[in-house]
Amino acid sequence: MAKRNTKAKQLILDSLKNTRSAISQEVLQKELGETVDRATIYRVLNSFCEDGIIHKILSDDGKYYFAVCMNCSEKAHKHNHFHFRCLQCGKIECLPNEIEVKLPEGYRSVNFNGFISGYCSGCS
Known part of the structure; x- marks a missing residue:
């Protein structure tokens, strides 16, 4: 069954795209x-x-934030990057560098949640 593109979905997606950072x-x-x-x-x-x-x-403040994916699909999320939360302005950003974590043989990664908090370039 195809999923409908409702007005609510479009408003939410537009809002997420326009923020250019992760939002709760x-x-x-x-x-x-x-x-x-x-x-x-x-x-x-x-x-x-x-x-x-x-x-x-999942932020270090215990809240969930949401950000638009780049080059992901339903079957393959690629989010092996750190996220940064500014302690001054509260902005949460996806950092651009992908991180490779070598797991022991037989292990398979499903989720990566790397998080850094500090002061962004605008606040430091």
């Missing part, structure tokens, strides 16, 4: 106001993660 569901809700309810945002974000459109980041 809470921030997304504030941006969208009354146009999309919280449950729909949660459902759409999870659907986008499953479809390889966005990826979910």
